[in-house]
Amino acid sequence: MICDMAEHTESSKGMPDVSELSIGILGGTGDQGRGLARRFALAGHTVLIGSRSAQRAQEAAEGIGVRGAENAAVAAEADIVIVAVPWEGHKALLESLRDQLDGKIVVDCVNPLGFDKQGSYALPVEEGSAAQQAAAVLTGSRVVAAFHHVSAVLLLDPEVDEIDLDILVLGDDREATDVVQALASRISGARGVYAGRLRNAHQVEALTANLISINRRYKAHAGLRVTDV
Amino acid sequence: MICDMAEHTESSKGMPDVSELSIGILGGTGDQGRGLARRFALAGHTVLIGSRSAQRAQEAAEGIGVRGAENAAVAAEADIVIVAVPWEGHKALLESLRDQLDGKIVVDCVNPLGFDKQGSYALPVEEGSAAQQAAAVLTGSRVVAAFHHVSAVLLLDPEVDEIDLDILVLGDDREATDVVQALASRISGARGVYAGRLRNAHQVEALTANLISINRRYKAHAGLRVTDV
Numbered sequence: 124m125i126c127d128m129a130e131h132t133e134s135s136k137g138m139p140d141v142s143e144l145s146i147g148i149l150g151g152t153g154d155q156g157r158g159l160a161r162r163f164a165l166a167g168h169t170v171l172i173g174s175r176s177a178q179r180a181q182e183a184a185e186g187i188g189v190r191g192a193e194n195a196a197v198a199a200e201a202d203i204v205i206v207a208v209p210w211e212g213h214k215a216l217l218e219s220l221r222d223q224l225d226g227k228i229v230v231d232c233v234n235p236l237g238f239d240k241q242g243s244y245a246l247p248v249e250e251g252s253a254a255q256q257a258a259a260v261l262t263g264s265r266v267v268a269a270f271h272h273v274s275a276v277l278l279l280d281p282e283v284d285e286i287d288l289d290i291l292v293l294g295d296d297r298e299a300t301d302v303v304q305a306l307a308s309r310i311s312g313a314r315g316v317y318a319g320r321l322r323n324a325h326q327v328e329a330l331t332a333n334l335i336s337i338n339r340r341y342k343a344h345a346g347l348r349v350t351d352v
Numbered sequence: 353m354i355c356d357m358a359e360h361t362e363s364s365k366g367m368p369d370v371s372e373l374s375i376g377i378l379g380g381t382g383d384q385g386r387g388l389a390r391r392f393a394l395a396g397h398t399v400l401i402g403s404r405s406a407q408r409a410q411e412a413a414e415g416i417g418v419r420g421a422e423n424a425a426v427a428a429e430a431d432i433v434i435v436a437v438p439w440e441g442h443k444a445l446l447e448s449l450r451d452q453l454d455g456k457i458v459v460d461c462v463n464p465l466g467f468d469k470q471g472s473y474a475l476p477v478e479e480g481s482a483a484q485q486a487a488a489v490l491t492g493s494r495v496v497a498a499f500h501h502v503s504a505v506l507l508l509d510p511e512v513d514e515i516d517l518d519i520l521v522l523g524d525d526r527e528a529t530d531v532v533q534a535l536a537s538r539i540s541g542a543r544g545v546y547a548g549r550l551r552n553a554h555q556v557e558a559l560t561a562n563l564i565s566i567n568r569r570y571k572a573h574a575g576l577r578v579t580d581v
Contacts, residue, residue, distance in 0.1 A: 337547055352566060
């Protein structure tokens with residue numbers, strides 16, 4: 124396994140060196156946010172998780188050995204900011220953080236999904252996708268979409284050393300997607316794969332509903348690998 | 353590789369035996385249709401490819417050792433019918449074949465995509481997806497969505513023995529999706545994986561645009577594998 128993983132490090136792929144970047148996670152008290160925080164901390168990054176309440180952020184952060192603060196402080200301090208808030212509060216939060224996020228790479232991993240007794244389904248998004256909504260709000264930021272399909276359960280499981288999936292990275296700014304691909308590959312076992320422009324983010328977000336269906340049917344924590352890449 | 357493949361045969365998965373089913377492919381003169389026809393013929397199926405013109409169907413069929421006929425004759429004769437027509441003619445063709453397709457499993461693999469100088473993107477579909485449009489038109493058929501992401505280039509390449517991807521199968525009729533999963537697994541190397549209800553077909557169709565972006569960036573014929581299943 125180790126020699127296999129070596130192929131996925133950013134250096135061997137000609138990816139930028141992102142090892143010194145600090146990572147902020149807005150909405151970092153949810154399972155997805157905490158799971159990503161945990162994996163990036165394991166990879167040696169300084170990680171800050173954000174919440175509307177500094178106290179809740181600090182409580183959530185303690186359990187995984189990172190720091191917690193209010194979303195605005197996290198957005199201002201971190202080199203790269205991941206947006207992992209619930210879809211309901213997505214637009215309002217980003218509107219409130221435009222200044223702090225100006226000039227930064229902002230990675231949106233939000234999946235706008237609805238749930239009913241038949242499972243989950245994609246919600247319509249006026250801007251096309253959560254990522255495009257982020258780009259429309261954060262006109263001074265470099266918005267990238269990624270980390271939609273990682274299983275929070277696996278990210279948080281101390282028994283799971285390797286996360287067996289490719290992380291699809293979308294964006295219109297090549298330098299920014301390269302950075303996020305390199306960042307994705309810092310999660311042990313995972314690999315960042317460029318998967319198109321932001322206008323094609325909707326289906327990647329919505330595909331999370333299909334992964335939820337797969338997980339139900341097969342009692343799995345399904346991920347995707349891209350073949351021939 | 354062979355022992356690995358053995359895990360994916362329908363028998364070992366408790367899948368229905370579909371080896372005797374004849375397969376019709378509407379719009380079978382396109383690359384996708386001919387590619388699927390070729391692989392199913394290699395797996396021992398009787399395959400008929402359809403076109404608006406019987407002569408064109410016969411010409412396309414000859415090259416891959418199957419039979420060709422008019423779409424209507426193919427729809428009437430085959431046990432299972434795959435719809436591989438261009439999106440532009442999708443609805444009209446299905447409306448014209450309602451009687452022939454009544455009661456049958458109809459597998460839609462159409463990707464409603466637009467193309468411009470920045471690549472491909474998902475087109476809006478009034479019914480939600482091509483598969484849902486098929487279900488809306490073919491109220492007497494059992495509509496399943498599958499085979500969206502297979503590379504026509506690889507399907508047609510005589511040097512390629514194994515198609516390295518999972519075929520996502522969607523539908524609301526469990527027996528029908530089981531049959532199509534078994535059918536997908538008849539393509540050497542491939543595996544049929546249930547991936548949700550028809551209402552979640554849009555993103556699977558649209559994801560073809562992302563695979564096209566991946567193919568451009570990495571000079572690949574990318575497919576997807578589902579991990580942990």
